[in-house]
Amino acid sequence: MNPFTFGTVATGESFYDRHKECDHIVKTLAGGNNMVLYAPRRFGKTSLVVKAIQLLEEQGFICIYFDFMPVFSVESFVRLYTKAVASKQRNLQRFAETFNSIAKNIRPVIRFTPDGNPELSLDITKKQIDETDISQLLDIPEALAGKKKRVLIFFDEFQEVEKLNKINFEGLLRSKIQHQKHVNYIFFGSKTHIMQAMFNDKKRPFYHAATQMTINYLPKKETIHFLQNNFARKEIKLDLEIAEYIIKAAANIPHYIQQLASEIWSNVSHHADISHEIVDECILQVVAMKSDYFMELFENQSTSKKQLLIALCTGGENIFSESYKITHRLPSSATLQRAAKGLTNDGVIDKIDSEYFITDPFFKLFLKRTML
Numbered sequence: 001m002n003p004f005t006f007g008t009v010a011t012g013e014s015f016y017d018r019h020k021e022c023d024h025i026v027k028t029l030a031g032g033n034n035m036v037l038y039a040p041r042r043f044g045k046t047s048l049v050v051k052a053i054q055l056l057e058e059q060g061f062i063c064i065y066f067d068f069m070p071v072f073s074v075e076s077f078v079r080l081y082t083k084a085v086a087s088k089q090r091n092l093q094r095f096a097e098t099f100n101s102i103a104k105n106i107r108p109v110i111r112f113t114p115d116g117n118p119e120l121s122l123d124i125t126k127k128q129i130d131e132t133d134i135s136q137l138l139d140i141p142e143a144l145a146g147k148k149k150r151v152l153i154f155f156d157e158f159q160e161v162e163k164l165n166k167i168n169f170e171g172l173l174r175s176k177i178q179h180q181k182h183v184n185y186i187f188f189g190s191k192t193h194i195m196q197a198m199f200n201d202k203k204r205p206f207y208h209a210a211t212q213m214t215i216n217y218l219p220k221k222e223t224i225h226f227l228q229n230n231f232a233r234k235e236i237k238l239d240l241e242i243a244e245y246i247i248k249a250a251a252n253i254p255h256y257i258q259q260l261a262s263e264i265w266s267n268v269s270h271h272a273d274i275s276h277e278i279v280d281e282c283i284l285q286v287v288a289m290k291s292d293y294f295m296e297l298f299e300n301q302s303t304s305k306k307q308l309l310i311a312l313c314t315g316g317e318n319i320f321s322e323s324y325k326i327t328h329r330l331p332s333s334a335t336l337q338r339a340a341k342g343l344t345n346d347g348v349i350d351k352i353d354s355e356y357f358i359t360d361p362f363f364k365l366f367l368k369r370t371m372l
């Protein structure tokens with residue numbers, strides 16, 4: 001079986017390193033603090049947090065993982081959040097009773113499937129869910145915790161709460177987290193700049209509401225070990241230099257390292273040598289597999305965004321400087337700022353320190369091959 005996995009949470013043997021980061025999350029949450037975790041796309045936030053959840057559950061915490069990505073309306077938040085909270089309750093009947101004692105317009109209904117398993121659905125008695133309903137819903141984890149237990153809530157893709165701001169969701173949640181004694185929260189998400197604006201802007205409810213942490217690239221040494229150990233399963237001795245070549249081609253981003261390694265694994269037989277040529281072929285195969293999507297992604301951009309993407313293929317330092325604009329024949333500062341903001345919001349580009357980059361190294365390669 002291919003030992004390399006990507007596009008899903010890395011668990012078990014697919015997960016390596018991040019010991020210190022995991023320990024930091026466990027200790028901060030167990031110690032009764034809230035935290036926010038930033039990192040660009042595909043760096044391994046969800047995998048790290050899922051690992052921390054395992055350890056915290058072993059310590060007896062009730063851990064509720066909630067992904068904001070599928071939330072598209074206040075009602076969808078109510079349904080999905082209730083489901084996430086209920087999924088961690090052993091006794092659904094008792095959960096429904098606690099729920100009913102707090103939320104007045106939202107009723108959990110328990111039905112039994114033909115094989116006798118309880119199933120939860122929601123009956124929303126009101127046409128329009130308002131702040132009071134959300135406030136009651138957000139009180140439920142504290143009520144479930146009671147005096148003895150502690151509940152931890154893991155909010156993934158938290159930047160998406162902006163979709164709920166027509167009901168002052170941020171303000172409500174902030175006031176809850178301040179008062180809840182038995183519930184702590186970790187907020188994390190891939191749109192780093194939106195998250196940073198939420199937690200570092202004095203005018204926003206979440207200003208300094210949580211301990212901040214970031215995760216960086218996985219250490220090269222550990223990645224090389226991971227690649228070598230896994231290729232050894234096919235009795236392949238992966239040269240150090242080739243391992244470094246793979247890491248570089250994947251821009252050292254965990255997801256793309258595993259994607260490329262997975263492609264190489266499928267293309268080499270037992271005892272084979274992995275050469276630069278094989279790696280290059282596999283890179284092109286990955287690009288080819290995604291080329292329809294890449295082409296559509298590029299075509300859907302405005303002219304200024306296209307110009308910026310092409311410029312970023314050669315470097316992303318000081319992109320607003322006069323010399324960068326002249327070299328790459330870019331539009332005026334205001335237009336360029338808008339283009340950079342739009343592409344960042346869509347996750348197509350990102351920034352680490354002062355350097356902008358195209359988040360998917362294979363998209364960058366596609367652009368280099370087709371547009372330059």
Ligand SMILES: Nc1ncnc2c1ncn2[C@@H]1O[C@H](COP(=O)(O)OP(=O)(O)OP(=O)(O)O)[C@@H](O)[C@H]1O
Pocket residue numbers: 005006007008009010014015016017018039040041042043044045046047048189190254255256258259
């Ligand atoms: N610690 C790790 N060990 C091994 N592989 C990892 C690790 N962390 C991440 N990966 C690789 O990166 C991929 C993406 O990981 P994950 O989904 O956790 O990242 P993310 O930062 O949450 O991504 P997104 O920005 O899309 O939400 C995984 O499928 C896996 O291939």
Ligand SMILES: [Mg+2]
Pocket residue numbers: 045046047156
């Ligand atoms: Mg994630």
